Every structure is written in C-alpha cells, then in structure tokens.
Amino acid sequence: MNVQGWTFVIVSLSFALYIVIAIWSRARSTGEFYVAGKGVHPIANGMATAADWMSAASFISMAGIISFAGYDGSVYLMGWTGGYVLLALLLAPYLRKFGKFTVPDFVGDRYYSSVARVVAVACAIFISFTYVAGQMRGVGVVFSRFLEVEIEWGVLIGMGLVFFYAVLGGMKGITYTQVAQYCVLIFAFMVPAIFISIMLTNTPIPQLGFGGRLAGDAGVRIAGGESVYLLDKLDGLHEELGFAAYTSGKKAMIDVLCITAALMVGTAGLPHVIIRFYTVPRVRDARASAGWALLFIAVLYTTAPAVAAFARTNLIASVEGAYYDAEQAPEDGRVIPKWFRTWEDTGLLAWVDKNGDGRVQYRPGKAFKGKPSFEAPADAIDDRGHLLGRGLAGQRLVTNELGDNANELDIDRDIMVLANPEIARLPNWVVGLVAAGGLAAALSTAAGLLLVVSTSISHDLLKKTFMPQITERQELLAARVAAAAAVIGAGYLGIRPPGFVAEVVAFAFGLAASSFFPALLLGVFSTRANREGVVAGMIAGIGFTAGYIVYFKFVRPDLNSAEHWLMGISPEGIGTIGMLINFVVAHIVSYTTKEPPAEVRELVERIRIPKGAGEAHEIEV
Amino acid sequence: MSDDDSRAKRYWMANLRLTLFLLTIWALVSFGCGVLFVEPLNRVRIPGTGFKLGFWFAQQGSIYTFVVLVFVYVAAMKRMDRRFGVEE
Numbered sequence: 001m002n003v004q005g006w007t008f009v010i011v012s013l014s015f016a017l018y019i020v021i022a023i024w025s026r027a028r029s030t031g032e033f034y035v036a037g038k039g040v041h042p043i044a045n046g047m048a049t050a051a052d053w054m055s056a057a058s059f060i061s062m063a064g065i066i067s068f069a070g071y072d073g074s075v076y077l078m079g080w081t082g083g084y085v086l087l088a089l090l091l092a093p094y095l096r097k098f099g100k101f102t103v104p105d106f107v108g109d110r111y112y113s114s115v116a117r118v119v120a121v122a123c124a125i126f127i128s129f130t131y132v133a134g135q136m137r138g139v140g141v142v143f144s145r146f147l148e149v150e151i152e153w154g155v156l157i158g159m160g161l162v163f164f165y166a167v168l169g170g171m172k173g174i175t176y177t178q179v180a181q182y183c184v185l186i187f188a189f190m191v192p193a194i195f196i197s198i199m200l201t202n203t204p205i206p207q208l209g210f211g212g213r214l215a216g217d218a219g220v221r222i223a224g225g226e227s228v229y230l231l232d233k234l235d236g237l238h239e240e241l242g243f244a245a246y247t248s249g250k251k252a253m254i255d256v257l258c259i260t261a262a263l264m265v266g267t268a269g270l271p272h273v274i275i276r277f278y279t280v281p282r283v284r285d286a287r288a289s290a291g292w293a294l295l296f297i298a299v300l301y302t303t304a305p306a307v308a309a310f311a312r313t314n315l316i317a318s319v320e321g322a323y324y325d326a327e328q329a330p331e332d333g334r335v336i337p338k339w340f341r342t343w344e345d346t347g348l349l350a351w352v353d354k355n356g357d358g359r360v361q362y363r364p365g366k367a368f369k370g371k372p373s374f375e376a377p378a379d380a381i382d383d384r385g386h387l388l389g390r391g392l393a394g395q396r397l398v399t400n401e402l403g404d405n406a407n408e409l410d411i412d413r414d415i416m417v418l419a420n421p422e423i424a425r426l427p428n429w430v431v432g433l434v435a436a437g438g439l440a441a442a443l444s445t446a447a448g449l450l451l452v453v454s455t456s457i458s459h460d461l462l463k464k465t466f467m468p469q470i471t472e473r474q475e476l477l478a479a480r481v482a483a484a485a486a487v488i489g490a491g492y493l494g495i496r497p498p499g500f501v502a503e504v505v506a507f508a509f510g511l512a513a514s515s516f517f518p519a520l521l522l523g524v525f526s527t528r529a530n531r532e533g534v535v536a537g538m539i540a541g542i543g544f545t546a547g548y549i550v551y552f553k554f555v556r557p558d559l560n561s562a563e564h565w566l567m568g569i570s571p572e573g574i575g576t577i578g579m580l581i582n583f584v585v586a587h588i589v590s591y592t593t594k595e596p597p598a599e600v601r602e603l604v605e606r607i608r609i610p611k612g613a614g615e616a617h618e619i620e621v
Numbered sequence: 622m623s624d625d626d627s628r629a630k631r632y633w634m635a636n637l638r639l640t641l642f643l644l645t646i647w648a649l650v651s652f653g654c655g656v657l658f659v660e661p662l663n664r665v666r667i668p669g670t671g672f673k674l675g676f677w678f679a680q681q682g683s684i685y686t687f688v689v690l691v692f693v694y695v696a697a698m699k700r701m702d703r704r705f706g707v708e709e
Contacts, residue, residue: 066680071659074679078651081684085647088691089640093698207681211670229671247676248663256656264651282709284699291691298684305680608633611707 006432007146014184014436015161018443021180022165022173030476033170034101034455035278040175042285046292048178049276051185051444053080053267053297055131056138058304059185059441064413066308067315070238071249073308075256079263079509081294081301086268088290092277094524096286097607101278102452103271103516104460110523111531112600114465119538121460123515124271127508128449128456129490131272135446136494139439145346145418146435152495158443159491166447166454167483171279174447181440186299188437191430192420193303196310199424201230210306222317234309237316243364246312252562258573265579266509269516272448275455283610311416314423319409320362324351324393328358336360339422344396345378348412351395352402358393365405372398372410450490454483507549510575514541518582524608526590527601533590541582548574632705639697643690650686654678 001009027033040048058080066073098106103124108117136155143154165173193206201209202216214223214230223233235245244250251259267273276293277286322336323329343349350372351360375397376389391397421430458479463470470478515538522529522537549571552560562568569577606612654662655678662675672681702708 071676071679074655074676077680078655078683081687082647082651085644085687085690089643089694208670210681211667211672211677213671231671231673231676247673248660253656257652260651260656284695284702284709287691287695287698291688291695294691295688298688302681302684605629608636609629609707610702610709612709 001428003428003431004147006429007435008432010429010432010436011147011439014180014440017180018161018165018177021176022169025172025176026168027170027172027476030459030472030479032172033476033479034459035275036170036172036175038279038281040279040281040289042280042289043292044175044179045276045280045285045289046294047182047296048175048444049273049289049293050296051178051182051440052276052448053273053293053445054185054300054441055445056135056142056438056442058300059189059438060138060142060414060417063304063307063311064416066305067312067416068413069249070244070246070312072251072256073305074249075259075263077301077305079260080267081297082260082264083267084290084294084297086264087273087277088287088294091268091274091520091524092286092290093283093610094607095274095520096277096280097283097610098603099278101275101459102455103274103520104456105464106523107519107534108460108464110600110603111519111534112597113531113535116531116535117460118465119535120516120519121456123511123542124456125453127270127512128272128452129486129493131508132446132449132453132486132490133493135442135449136490138442139446140494142435142438142442146431155491155494158439158446158494159487162443162447162450163484163487166450166487167480170479170483171275171451174444174451175279177447178444181444182296185437185440185444186296188433188440189300189417190303191433192424192426193307193310195424195426195430196314196420197306200310200314206303206306206310210309218314222313230309230313234313234316237313237320241316241320241363246309252568254568255562255565255570255573258569258576262510262513262573262575262579265513265517266511266575269512269520270508271516272445272452274520275452276448307420308416311420311423315411315416316362319360322360323358324353324360324395325358328393333359337423339419342422343415343419347372347374347378348415350374350398350410352398352408352410353391353393353395354402354406354408356392361406361408363405363407365407366403367405367407367410368398368400368402370400373400374398446490450483450486453486454479457482457486507545507571507575510545510549510572510578511542513575514545514578514582518579518586522583522586522590524604527604528595529586529590530593530596532593533586533588536589537582537586540585541578544581545575545578548578628705629707632701632707635701635705636698639694639701643694647687647690650678651683655683 031037062076095106104117104120107120108114136158139158140151140154143149143157144151165177194204197203197206197209199216200214200219201212202219203209203212212230213227214233231247235247238246277289280286280289318337319340322334324336326335329335352367374389378396380388382388389397421434458475462478463475518541519534519538522534552571654675659675659679663673665674666672667674667677
C-alpha cells in the first residue's frame with residue numbers, strides 16, 4: 001500500500017478508537033462533565049495530562065526548533081518540564097484539596113471577590129482560545145500534508161471529532177480519549193526516533209545514541225572512517241560551515257535564564273493543565289499524577305533533543321556539497337537524497353544555486369527573504385511536457401529577493417520530524433503513524449482547552465456569577481452548548497487565523513506566568529495575601545508583561561533586538577520580570593490594606609491538610 | 622492552642638522544609654548546571670560518551686532529575702501525612 005493509503009487507514013482507525021471511547025465514557029452529571037467525577041486513576045490522569053500538555057507544536061515543531069538552535073533550544077526542554085515540579089510541589093495537591101471545579105473558583109473563593117473571579121475567567125478564556133486556534137490549524141496542516149485535502153476540510157473534520165467527544169463526554173470523555181491519544185502519539189514519535197538512532201549510532205535507545213559514537217549504516221558513512229562521537233562530529237560540521245557550535249549557544253545567559261523561568265512558571269499557571277489535577281480521588285493522587293504526567297512527558301522530551309541532533313547531523317552530512325542533478329555529478333560526487341525533492345515539491349524546502357555550480361551549499365544566514373514563493377507549482381508543465389519554473393539542475397526556482405550571503409538552502413524546521421521516516425527509509429505505514437500521532441497531539445490539546453472555555457462560561461460565569469438559581473441539569477446543558485460554541489469559534493480561528501495568533505501563542509506563557517501563578521501561589525502559601533494585594537499584583541504583572549510584548553512586537557518591531565531590551569531580556573523571557581513585579585506589588589499592597597476575613601484564613605489552613613478531601617467532594621457534587 | 626492546631630503547624634513547617642529542599646535541587650540542576658555554570662561544566666565530559674556535562678544537564682539531566690524529584694516528593698509526603706495523622 002502507498003503512503004496515502006496507509007495514512008488513511010491508520011488515521012481512520014485511531015479516530016474510530018476515540019469515538020468508541022467517547023461513547024463508552026459519556027458524562028451524566030456536571031461533576032463528570034467538569035472533573036470526570038473525581039474518579040480517575042493517577043496513572044491514567046498522568047497520561048491524559050501528558051497528552052493534554054503535548055500539543056502539535058511539541059510533537060512536530062519542537063525537535064525541529066532544537067535542531068536549528070542547538071544548546072539554545074534547551075530553554076524549551078527545561079522550561080516545559082521544570083514547570084511540572086512547581087505544579088506537583090506548589091499547586092496540584094492544594095488545589096485538589098480545595099476541591100472545586102475550576103481555577104477561577106479558587107481565585108474567587110480565596111480572594112472573596114467576584115471581580116477577581118471574572119478577571120480570572122477572562123484570562124483563562126483568552127489564554128485557552130489563542131492556544132486552541134493554533135491546534136486546530138495544526139490539525140488542518142497535518143490533514144493537508146498527508147491526505148491532500150484542503151486545510152479547511154481538515155479543520156472541519158477535526159472540529160467534528162472534538163465536537164463529538166468533548167460535547168458528549170466532557171472531562172470524562174476527554175480524559176479517556178487522551179489516554180488513548182497519548183499511546184498513539186508516543187508510539188508514533190518513538191518508532192522513527194529509534195530507527196534513526198540505530199541508523200546513525202547503532203543504539204536502539206535515542207537518549208544513549210545521542211551521546212554515542214557514529215556507527216551503523218549511515219553513521220559509518222558520515223564518520224568517514226574515523227571513530228568519532230556524534231556530538232563532536234556535529235560541532236565539527238558546524239565549525240566547518242561557519243555556524244555556532246551546536247553544543248554551545250548564541251543567546252545571552254540572562255535571556256536564557258529568563259525564558260526558561262517564564263516557560264516553567266507559565267506551564268504551572270496554565271488553566272487546562274491545572275484543571276486536570278481536580279479529576280483524581282485524593283490529594284496524594286494529585287501529587288502522584290503530576291509525577292506520572294512528568295514521566296510520560298519526559299519520554300518525548302528526552303527523545304526530542306536526540307532526534308534533533310540526529311536529524312541535524314544527517315541533514316548537513318547528506319546535503320552539503322551534494323549535486324542536485326545526478327547527471328551533472330562526477331563519478332565520485334555525492335547526489336542529494338530522494339526526500340530532498342519530495343519536500344521541495346511540498347514547498348517546505350528550497351534551493352537557490354547562487355554560485356551556479358549545481359551543488360547545494362549550506363551556510364549560516366537566510367538564503368533569501370521570507371518564505372519561498374515559487375515561480376510555478378511543482379507539477380506545472382508546458383505543452384511539450386517539460387516542467388515549468390525549473391533551474392539548470394531541475395530545481396524549483398523562487399522569486400524571492402536573495403540574501404546577501406553564501407547560503408543556498410532554505411528549510412522549514414517542521415521537516416525535521418515529518419521527514420524522519422523517509423530519511424530513515426522506514427516502511428510507508430510509519431509515515432501514516434506519524435500523521436496519526438500529530439493529529440492525536442493536536443486534538444487532545446484542543447479538547448482540554450475547549451473544556452476550560454466551556455467550564456468557565458457555564459460554571460464560573462453562569463452558575464457562580466450571573467444565574468446562581470439554575471439547576472444542575474440546566475448547567476450541564478449550558479456546559480454542552482458552551483463547548484459546542486467554543487468548538488465552532490476555535491474552528492473559525494483555525495480556518496481564518498488572524499495574524500496575531502501565532503505571535504500571541506508564544507507569549508501565552510509569559511502572560512500566565514505574570515498573572516495566574518503568583519495569585520495561586522500566594523493563595524496557598526500566604527494567609528496574609530488579600531483581595532486588594534492580589535488584584536493589584538495581577539494588574540501590575542500582566543500590564544507590564546503585555547505592554548513590553550506589545551511594544552516590541554507590534555509598536556516598534558524595528559527595535560526588537562538585544563541592545564534595546566531591558567537588561568537584555570527578550571519579550572519571550574519578560575514574563576519572569578512580570579511575575580516578580582506581581583509578587584512585590586501583591587506583597588506591599590496586602591500588608592498595607594485590611595487582612596483577609598477569618599473564614600478565608602480558615603480556608604487556607606484547611607487546604608494545607610490533605611485529610612478530608614473525599615468529604616469536600618461529596619458536598620460539592 | 623489545641624493539639625490539632627500545633628500538629629497542623631508542625632506538619633506545615635515540615636512540608637515547607639521538604640518543598641524548599643527539593644526546589645533547591647530543581648533550581649540547581651536547571652538554572653545552575655544547565656545555564657549559569659554550563660561553560661565550566663562543558664569542559665568536563667561524561668566518561669564513555671560524547672556528552673559535555675553542561676550540555677547534557679540542559680538537554681537530558683535536568684529532565685531526569687525533575688522526574689525523580691517529584692516521585693521523591695510523593696513518597697516523602699505520603700510518609701509525612703501518616704506520621705502526622707493527616708492522611709486521607
């Protein structure tokens with residue numbers, strides 16, 4: 001069977017599995033809809049959290065980003081895993097003991113203020129929506145690339161599926177489908193990684209092959225007869241071509257520190273992640289499921305940098321100096337690998353022969369300005385059957401203005417994961433598996449985020465703020481209607497993404513770090529933090545962070561470089577400073593205003609003790 | 622102050638000490654070994670591998686440590702809950 005056939009079969013099978021699970025686990029009460037009846041086993045919850053957390057970006061883009069950034073890519077690895085330590089130690093057990101449904105619930109009760117609750121709802125919806133639009137887009141992109149349907153249709157199919165199990169099953173349906181989605185995505189990520197590790201280092205464990213010597217079929221060829229460590233070879237190749245060494249970075253240390261911290265703290269403040277810890281039966285299960293979640297995430301996050309290094313080494317070794325056209329190559333000359341042309345046809349890779357020697361020259365800098373815009377479609381032919389828009393060697397010509405450097409190659413970073421199966425010459429079903437894995441990653445994250453949006457509307461806004469008299473039945477109906485509306489809204493943003501979405505998603509972490517995290521942390525660890533302090537802190541923190549980002553990204557993008565930044569901290573890392581401002585302001589204002597009422601101090605004392613979490617939930621449902 | 626109150630207070634202090642200790646290690650492996658001291662550590666190699674130590678901490682070691690830290694916390698808190706009689 002060909003690639004498309006296999007992709008179709010595997011993707012259909014995985015979708016059928018999700019639908020069966022959704023029907024089996026549909027929700028019957030608000031408790032089941034919001035928090036799966038608080039009956040999820042910690043290991044299952046760990047898997048669901050991992051799938052919820054790992055988005056299309058983690059699955060497809062992260063290894064590619066690291067591949068091009070080398071050491072600097074470590075900020076994502078440490079940032080997106082280190083946040084779980086904060087969650088497990090500082091938030092998850094206490095919020096579970098608090099024992100209600102949502103993050104705004106905690107903020108509203110702990111700070112005895114419906115204003116604080118509504119502000120928290122607005123933040124939760126804003127963060128979730130920007131994030132979910134990216135996921136829907138990811139679904140569309142995977143569909144269009146692997147099954148050759150229009151992006152719009154891909155988004156619609158994804159919407160239909162999420163609609164089915166999120167609206168019907170609520171948190172319960174989502175949790176069990178996410179368990180299945182984790183299994184699909186981790187299998188799809190590991191199979192190509194293991195094969196590439198064997199090809200380059202003769203070790204089936206990528207984490208070890210990463211530090212091993214070049215060996216195996218392709219490894220021996222790259223090593224060229226000497227016995228050398230993969231990372232040394234990679235650093236050597238980088239040095240030869242004029243790139244910064246792979247194992248040392250280019251970014252300033254303070255910026256690396258701040259970006260890592262902002263990502264860690266932001267992770268711990270994301271509402272769709274926090275809400276997962278409400279679904280387990282006991283406080284100690286909340287702690288344990290944070291551990292399991294981190295373990296399941298670590299499997300992918302320790303493999304990704306290995307894949308990044310393998311792909312980078314293989315890329316440079318196989319394309320640098322290779323002839324594009326086999327007929328132009330001399331007897332002993334290397335020719336570009338087959339996947340090079342396949343991905344050139346998709347438009348994700350482009351080669352401009354600046355010096356006209358017919359060989360690919362890969363150097364630092366951008367080969368040309370912007371994304372490649374080709375003279376003609378890949379399959380365009382004239383009336384004599386010749387391909388149109390081709391150069392002397394047969395390469396696709398671009399119309400972009402060329403960059404003022406020696407680099408001739410432009411590569412989309414997503415190729416690094418998507419092309420792995422072809423680079424490793426794996427059978428066609430593996431390509432189908434990678435497509436199913438990318439879809440699982442995008443759909444599971446989208447469903448978790450949509451649930452936050454629907455819960456925020458039906459529970460926090462309707463039941464708790466504006467219409468407290470509605471019955472549980474009506475609330476459940478409202479939750480389903482809100483989920484349905486959210487799916488449609490997200491789908492629309494996926495089909496017609498406004499320009500700012502991509503920019504904003506990257507900063508959702510900074511915003512979560514500078515707003516939610518300090519409010520939640522102080523809510524547990526300080527009995528003195530009061531309404532005035534926390535509201536002032538949140539406004540100061542998010543105001544500063546958003547202002548800084550908007551200034552450098554939208555108002556004066558021409559100034560967005562290290563010499564203009566505050567202390568050399570980029571907009572990506574500024575959330576760390578925003579968080580510190582939030583803490584300082586909240587502290588000062590809390591101590592200069594009236595202390596919180598006695599029942600709030602009792603609430604804080606109570607959530608610090610695990611005993612009685614079960615009872616709290618009996619009262620609640 | 623009743624017995625329950627002072628026991629709750631001692632439980633909370635013990636919890637804070639443990640949390641602070643684990644977070645110190647958390648910061649040490651990531652911000653310390655992975656970023657601040659990455660260059661001096663890169664002069665050392667993990668024997669038998671191609672890993673420079675600082676680079677390894679940034680892309681592998683810190684993540685392994687995080688996982689261990691959380692499971693240590695889970696086990697230690699389970700014991701502490703029982704010792705203070707506050708388990709569920």
